[in-house]
Amino acid sequence: MTRGRIVFVFLLVGGLVALGSLSAQQEHAPRAGRISDEGCGAKHTKAGGADCVQKCWRGGASVGHPEWKPQRAVFVADDDQGIWIVENSEAVRNFPAAHVVLEGKFDSAKKTLHVQKITPATQ
Numbered sequence: 001m002t003r004g005r006i007v008f009v010f011l012l013v014g015g016l017v018a019l020g021s022l023s024a025q026q027e028h029a030p031r032a033g034r035i036s037d038e039g040c041g042a043k044h045t046k047a048g049g050a051d052c053v054q055k056c057w058r059g060g061a062s063v064g065h066p067e068w069k070p071q072r073a074v075f076v077a078d079d080d081q082g083i084w085i086v087e088n089s090e091a092v093r094n095f096p097a098a099h100v101v102l103e104g105k106f107d108s109a110k111k112t113l114h115v116q117k118i119t120p121a122t123q
Contacts, residue, residue, distance in 0.1 A: 030103045032078045032121050035095045037071035041083050045076055049097035057089075057096070075102060075113060084113045091115035 034045035037056035044052045060068025073089035076082070084106060086092055092100075092115060103117040 028103070028105060030101050031075075031106070032099070032101050034076045034078075035086075035092045035098050035100060036074050036076050036083075038074050038083075038085065039071040041074065042076045042081055045097055045099075047097075051096075053096035057093075082111070084111055087112050087114045091118060095120075 034042070035053070036042065036045050036049075037053050039056050040049075040052065043049075044056075055063055056068070056071040057073060059070035060066060073086040073092050075084045075086055075092070077084065095118060099121040101119050101121050102113065102115055104113050104115040106113045
């Protein structure tokens with residue numbers, strides 16, 4: 001193999017790896033799942049869990065437990081039960097423990113997402 005071909009193969013492989021890494025970090029496809037809080041994750045995503053999720057978002061001071069710190073909003077994906085921290089939590093505040101479909105930017109390296117659109121999921 002000539003030196004030029006070796007360089008070409010390395011550049012090609014490097015480019016494919018970089019492209020795969022970029023696409024893994026910035027997923028935009030709609031995903032179904034449930035809205036929860038970081039402390040409870042998937043535990044309170046069932047019906048009736050909305051009250052707990054809201055309390056965890058606020059923290060425990062309002063219910064007599066000041067030691068409970070406010071928790072970040074998360075999205076628990078249906079497909080793999082992966083937990084994604086919601087960067088713009090105001091977008092999901094009206095959907096505690098709800099089953100939803102989200103569109104947004106999923107960053108798999110940081111396990112975060114920026115919600116662009118949220119709609120209730122059809123059962």
